[in-house]
Amino acid sequence: MKVAITSTGNTPESELDQRFGRCECFVIYDTETNSIEFIPNPNKDALEGAGPASVQIVASRGVEKVISGEFGIKVKSLFDSLKIQMIVIKEPEKKIIEIIDMLNKQ
Amino acid sequence: MFRIAVASGKGGTGKTFVAVNIFQSLIKSGLDAVLVDCDAEAPNAAAFFTKKLTGTIAVTQLVPVIDESKCVYCAKCHEYCNYNSIFILPPVKIIKVIVDLCHGCGACSVACNYGAISEKPDSLGTVSLFSEKDRVSIIESRMDIGVMSAVPVIKAAIKQIDPGTGIAILDSPPGTSCPFIETVATADFVILVTEPTPFGLSDLRQSVETLRSIDKPSGVIINRAGLGNNAVRDYVDRQEIPLLMEIPFSKKTAEIYSEGKILAGTDPAFAGSLVSMVQNIIKDHGNSSYKR
Numbered sequence: 001m002k003v004a005i006t007s008t009g010n011t012p013e014s015e016l017d018q019r020f021g022r023c024e025c026f027v028i029y030d031t032e033t034n035s036i037e038f039i040p041n042p043n044k045d046a047l048e049g050a051g052p053a054s055v056q057i058v059a060s061r062g063v064e065k066v067i068s069g070e071f072g073i074k075v076k077s078l079f080d081s082l083k084i085q086m087i088v089i090k091e092p093e094k095k096i097i098e099i100i101d102m103l104n105k106q
Numbered sequence: 107m108f109r110i111a112v113a114s115g116k117g118g119t120g121k122t123f124v125a126v127n128i129f130q131s132l133i134k135s136g137l138d139a140v141l142v143d144c145d146a147e148a149p150n151a152a153a154f155f156t157k158k159l160t161g162t163i164a165v166t167q168l169v170p171v172i173d174e175s176k177c178v179y180c181a182k183c184h185e186y187c188n189y190n191s192i193f194i195l196p197p198v199k200i201i202k203v204i205v206d207l208c209h210g211c212g213a214c215s216v217a218c219n220y221g222a223i224s225e226k227p228d229s230l231g232t233v234s235l236f237s238e239k240d241r242v243s244i245i246e247s248r249m250d251i252g253v254m255s256a257v258p259v260i261k262a263a264i265k266q267i268d269p270g271t272g273i274a275i276l277d278s279p280p281g282t283s284c285p286f287i288e289t290v291a292t293a294d295f296v297i298l299v300t301e302p303t304p305f306g307l308s309d310l311r312q313s314v315e316t317l318r319s320i321d322k323p324s325g326v327i328i329n330r331a332g333l334g335n336n337a338v339r340d341y342v343d344r345q346e347i348p349l350l351m352e353i354p355f356s357k358k359t360a361e362i363y364s365e366g367k368i369l370a371g372t373d374p375a376f377a378g379s380l381v382s383m384v385q386n387i388i389k390d391h392g393n394s395s396y397k398r
Binding site: 059078 | 190191193194197200206207254
């Protein structure tokens with residue numbers, strides 16, 4: 001299963017980005033192959049509609065879950081209709097590697 | 107016709123107070139005037155008058171409707187859209203219009219080569235016309251709740267001004283962003299209402315700089331004069347901006363306003379000074395370059 005995590009940087013030591021649509025970087029983690037892919041977010045400085053455009057990025061990678069600090073209203077309805085689960089982690093200091101460890105323990 | 111916008115960077119400095127009082131004073135002295143409430147987010151100028159609602163105009167924009175039976179998921183519409191309002195996942199054949207983000211530009215329907223995009227009107231707000239003796243005297247713009255930009259509704263309200271009217275008073279939205287620009291851009295002169303506080307000064311400065319960048323003549327009214335400090339006065343002097351009037355801070359004025367009454371209606375001296383202020387503005391700027 002693929003999971004998208006919003007990240008403040010492009011290393012596993014980077015912290016979780018609290019914003020979804022305007023995060024610095026998306027991490028696509030595959031729980032079966034343990035592969036990690038970092039995608040710089042082209043929408044982080046978008047004037048409008050960063051959220052839906054970012055949904056398009058993660059959804060096109062075939063993720064089933066998305067982890068971030070917060071999801072906006074336009075994003076929520078899109079993820080719901082795509083049957084992609086949103087997971088909110090309200091711990092800004094959480095590192096990407098720690099989140100991946102949590103996923104692996106599940 | 108001469109158009110005067112009443113604006114301010116900061117909210118709550120007394121734009122509507124000034125606009126309503128100018129309008130009332132002009133009408134009472136027999137001049138031909140119309141009041142346009144361009145503060146589409148929170149219009150309230152009409153509340154001070156008992157005029158008859160004689161017409162409403164629905165303001166809409168065209169948004170795309172996608173016929174999924176004709177769509178080939180080529181994503182060209184998505185590429186043409188500058189506002190991220192078309193969501194598309196070609197591999198799983200999902201396409202959605204996010205109406206909240208749409209600016210109604212129509213680029214997507216131009217992009218589509220398969221006739222899959224048609225357009226339908228989506229409500230943005232209402233323009234209300236209030237009349238007296240068969241003549242529209244107040245025009246109010248009011249945007250729908252949840253609509254992103256007030257600009258189309260403001261534009262529609264300004265369009266309703268009869269070009270034969272002598273003087274149009276435009277009550278501008280606060281701030282210095284697009285709704286403000288839309289309002290002041292059509293004016294021949296801008297009255298900036300401010301207050302003698304650090305907030306008033308900070309936002310006045312932004313307004314002055316914005317108006318200078320679009321070559322719009324302006325003057326300042328300091329409302330609630332006597333409160334705060336002299337910094338606004340010093341700034342206006344230093345920048346050589348005409349100080350049109352100082353309205354002293356008075357509990358009485360606030361009380362009259364809070365009861366929905368118009369000060370100029372009970373204070374002929376105040377009404378008279380507003381009329382002569384407007385007449386002087388028109389005298390000095392009557393040959394303004396702005397033409398609709």
